[in-house]
Amino acid sequence: MKKIINNPENVVNEMLEGIVKAHPQYVKRLEGLNVLVRANSPVKGKVALVSGGGSGHEPSHGGFVGEGMLDGAVAGEVFTSPTPDQIFEAIKAVDGGEGVLLVIKNYTGDVMNFQMAGELAEAEGIKVADVIINDDVAVENSTYTTGRRGIAGTVLVHKIAGAAAEKGMDLEEVKRIAEKVIANVRTMGMSLTPCTVPAVGKPGFQLGEDEMEVGLGIHGEPGTHREKVKTAAEITKDLLDKIFEDIELVEKDEVAVLVNGLGGTPLMELYIANNEVDKILKEKGIKTYKTIVGNYMTSLEMAGFSVSILKLDEELKELLDYKADTPAFKQL
Amino acid sequence: MITRDLLVEILKNVADTIKENKELLTDLDAAIGDADHGINMNKGFKTVSEKLDTVKDKDCGTILKTVAMTLISTVGGASGPLYGTAFLKASMAVNGKMELDNEDIIKMFDEAIKGIVMRGKAQRGEKTMLDALIPAYEALKGSLEKGDDLSEAFIEAADAAKEGVEYTKTIKATKGRASYLGDRSIGHQDPGATSSYLILRTVANTLNQQED
Numbered sequence: 001m002k003k004i005i006n007n008p009e010n011v012v013n014e015m016l017e018g019i020v021k022a023h024p025q026y027v028k029r030l031e032g033l034n035v036l037v038r039a040n041s042p043v044k045g046k047v048a049l050v051s052g053g054g055s056g057h058e059p060s061h062g063g064f065v066g067e068g069m070l071d072g073a074v075a076g077e078v079f080t081s082p083t084p085d086q087i088f089e090a091i092k093a094v095d096g097g098e099g100v101l102l103v104i105k106n107y108t109g110d111v112m113n114f115q116m117a118g119e120l121a122e123a124e125g126i127k128v129a130d131v132i133i134n135d136d137v138a139v140e141n142s143t144y145t146t147g148r149r150g151i152a153g154t155v156l157v158h159k160i161a162g163a164a165a166e167k168g169m170d171l172e173e174v175k176r177i178a179e180k181v182i183a184n185v186r187t188m189g190m191s192l193t194p195c196t197v198p199a200v201g202k203p204g205f206q207l208g209e210d211e212m213e214v215g216l217g218i219h220g221e222p223g224t225h226r227e228k229v230k231t232a233a234e235i236t237k238d239l240l241d242k243i244f245e246d247i248e249l250v251e252k253d254e255v256a257v258l259v260n261g262l263g264g265t266p267l268m269e270l271y272i273a274n275n276e277v278d279k280i281l282k283e284k285g286i287k288t289y290k291t292i293v294g295n296y297m298t299s300l301e302m303a304g305f306s307v308s309i310l311k312l313d314e315e316l317k318e319l320l321d322y323k324a325d326t327p328a329f330k331q332l
Numbered sequence: 333m334i335t336r337d338l339l340v341e342i343l344k345n346v347a348d349t350i351k352e353n354k355e356l357l358t359d360l361d362a363a364i365g366d367a368d369h370g371i372n373m374n375k376g377f378k379t380v381s382e383k384l385d386t387v388k389d390k391d392c393g394t395i396l397k398t399v400a401m402t403l404i405s406t407v408g409g410a411s412g413p414l415y416g417t418a419f420l421k422a423s424m425a426v427n428g429k430m431e432l433d434n435e436d437i438i439k440m441f442d443e444a445i446k447g448i449v450m451r452g453k454a455q456r457g458e459k460t461m462l463d464a465l466i467p468a469y470e471a472l473k474g475s476l477e478k479g480d481d482l483s484e485a486f487i488e489a490a491d492a493a494k495e496g497v498e499y500t501k502t503i504k505a506t507k508g509r510a511s512y513l514g515d516r517s518i519g520h521q522d523p524g525a526t527s528s529y530l531i532l533r534t535v536a537n538t539l540n541q542q543e544d
Contacts, residue, residue, distance in 0.1 A: 076408075083412060085405040108508055112413035112451055116404065146511055 001201045008198035012055045012075055019062050023327040026066045034082065035090040036062040037072040047165040047174045048072065048094035051103040051158060052087065053110050054079040056197070056300045057218060060155065063328030069162035070103075070326070078197050078300075079219045081109035087117030091126060099127030099171035101178065103157055105150025106134040129171050131178040133157055135187040135308065137246045138215025138224050149217045152260040152297040153185035153308045156320075159329065163322035177319065181310065186247050188239040189306030190214045192229065193264060195299050214238065218262070218299045232269070236276035239307050247311060251285035256292070256320060258308040263298035265305055270294070273305055290320055296328070333482070334432040334539075339395060340388045342538045347381035349534040350374055350527065360523040364510040369411060369523040376407035376415070391430055396423035396440075410508060411524065414448055414461065421447035434476050434485075441469050452507060459505040459517060461524035464496035468532050486536035493529040500525045 005011050012034055019036065020029050027036045035052075042048065051061045052074030061073035071094035076082035091100045100121065104114045111132060118128040135153030161178035169177065191213050194203035204220035207213060212235070215223030230238075249255065259274040261267070274293050281288055289312055297306075312320070324331040334342070350357075350373050357370030380402045387398045396419050404416035422440040426432055432440070445465055454460045471492035475485035500522035508524075510517045 080408060083405050083408055084416070085401070109408070109410045109413075112410055113408075116413045116417065116451065146507065146509075 001196050001198070003196070003198060005198055008201070011198050012077055015055065015058070016062070016075060019327070026325075026327050027062065030089055030093055033086050033089050034075040035072060035086055035093065036065050036075070037090065037093050038065055038067075041071060041094045042096040043071065043094075044096045045098060046096055046168060047098045047171050048091075048096055048100045049103055049158070049162055049165055049174075050074065050087065050090050050094060050100055051154070052076070052082055052090070052114075053105050053107070054081060054219070056195075057297050059295070059328035060297045061158070064155070064158045064162075064326050066324070066326030068166045068322060068324030068326070068331065069158045069329060071100075071165075078199065081107065081113045084113050084117040084120060087114055088120045091117060091121040091128065092124070095121075095126050099129065101161065101165070101171060101174050102128065102130035103154070103161065103178065104130055104132050105154055106132050106147055107149065108146055110150075127171055129175045131157070131161075131175060131182060133182050135182070135185045136215075136217065137186050137188050137242050139217075149221070151187050151189065151218050151308075152258055152306045153182070153187045153310070155260070155292075155296045155329070156185055156256065156258060156308065156310050157181045159324060159331070160316055160319045162324065163319040167319075167322065177315070180316065184247070184311040184316070185308055186243045187258075187260075187306050187308040188242045189216060189218075189260075189262070189304060190223070190235060190239060191216050191220075191262060191299075191302050191304030193301075193303040194220055195263070195302040197300070212304070215242070216304075218297060220299065220302065232272045233276050233279075236273050236307065237280060240277065240280050240309070243307065243309050247309070249284065249286055249309070249311060252287065254287045254289045254312045254317070255281065256290045256310040256312055256316075257281070257288055258296065258306075258310070259291070259293045260297055260306045260308065261295040262302040262304040262306070263295060264301045264303035267294070270305055273307070277307055289317060333434075334392075334437065336390075336392055336395065336430050337388075338538075338542065339392055339432070340384055342535055343384055343395070343399060344381055345538050346531050346534045347377035349530050350377040353527075353530055357523050357527055360521060360526055364505065364513055364517050364520045365523060366409075366509055368409060369527065372407045372409055372411055373415075373527055376403045376412065379406045391428050392432055393423045393427035393429060396420075396426065399423075410452070411527075414451055414524070417447040417451040418444035434482060437482070438473055438476065441472060445469055454507040457503060458507045459500045459503050459510060459522045459525075460507055461522070461528040463500050463503075463522065464493040464525040464528040464532070467496045468493040468528075483536070483539035483542070486532065486539050490529065490533040490536040493525075493532045497521055497525045497529045 133150035400419035
């Protein structure tokens with residue numbers, strides 16, 4: 001294992017310290033906790049958004065704490081859900097009296113820990129609601145399993161629901177907006193290399209020099225299949241085809257595109273992939289309203305990317321355009 | 333009847349049992365999960381054992397609530413919220429009581445199971461701790477209703493939980509991380525059901541030692 005760390009046990013703590021030192025105008029850390037909140041928390045008179053999950057997905061989620069997006073982000077150990085007491089403290093610290101929306105990615109541990117924290121907060125008189133993101137089309141949806149995973153589409157939920165809260169919508173409305181995004185966003189990813197959790201010290205899986213894993217989760221969970229590496233055009237088409245199977249898009253529909261790097265892929269390759277996404281959408285007559293390219297929901301040093309497609313309506317477009325000012329995402 | 337002091341003794345013994353079985357639970361989890369059940373449970377119950385000294389002169393509800401909050405903040409993963417919820421619901425059922433009669437114990441157990449069902453959105457037959465706990469609850473209730481004393485009833489409960497653990501070997505996981513394995517989870521016993529069984533066996537053993 002070759003990493004710029006001091007001690008595998010301290011990576012989350014030291015990272016959070018580094019984030020606060022880089023962005024003191026945006027975030028502060030709750031003392032003794034792995035929680036980042038807006039520097040001016042609690043913001044009175046608006047619904048607050050709290051998200052979080054295991055670490056290793058930076059800039060998710062702490063990088064999205066700021067105006068127009070999140071109010072608080074709770075960091076667990078690498079790829080491990082944070083505990084309810086930490087989430088509970090985050091909720092208390094950001095509640096400005098209008099209630100708190102918990103934005104949760106669909107993993108058993110995350111859902112249980114966040115909902116439990118929500119119940120603890122409700123017991124103290126704080127209004128809490130939650131939404132669960134499950135945008136990964138690689139995993140089949142079924143009532144008999146844990147269901148689809150939440151991946152990069154989460155960033156679009158942060159952006160749009162965050163705007164709804166900033167505009168002064170009430171908790172019920174912000175939740176409705178978040179659920180609308182979830183209902184209309186789909187993501188499919190692939191990877192070229194595995195990643196190594198610092199405390200484990202060795203890669204989570206092995207891939208041959210000429211192999212790629214298609215449809216994997218952001219913790220290196222197995223995907224749909226493994227195959228030989230193909231061209232950017234072919235890979236992008238495969239990912240989008242899987243998305244098109246799952247959400248109906250017709251000519252003149254408008255979408256937002258997120259081409260998300262998993263941490264180890266250069267921007268050059270992400271832009272090449274984005275060029276292919278654009279070609280495919282144009283061929284289908286689908287209008288790209290907004291394109292976002294970069295590393296937003298990463299998987300440590302994994303090489304690879306995902307494409308998220310969000311089908312838009314007028315309401316979502318307006319919120320997508322709304323101002324956001326956070327360390328990792330800015331919308332003027 | 334379980335007095336407050338006996339309750340504390342039971343909980344301390346549970347912490348010892350979990351420690352002794354840390355490797356077993358982790359190995360079971362390595363086969364179908366993420367290999368941390370023993371480590372996490374031991375971390376949680378070790379802290380519980382330390383915290384118990386600070387609340388041992390409080391009522392049973394407060395003691396159980398302390399156990400719940402400690403597990404919630406230290407265990408992590410899915411086991412933390414599940415066991416935490418179970419103890420939290422149990423504590424709420426016996427708030428303010430200095431000793432627990434049979435009716436209290438049935439109510440606590442029932443509330444704990446309801447809490448796990450609510451938190452995990454699981455049912456019996458999905459290869460989870462419920463496959464040990466629900467049969468154990470039914471055995472305990474049946475035994476007390478036919479007039480057995482509490483120490484006998486907990487032996488029946490622990491035996492039923494043990495059978496439940498054996499049953500988890502035969503079925504496919506449809507909840508939790510093992511569900512990603514589908515049919516490949518068959519043949520392995522569920523780590524959560526195993527830790528639940530170990531807890532019940534410890535309660536039975538502690539109660540029976542009292543009588544000797």
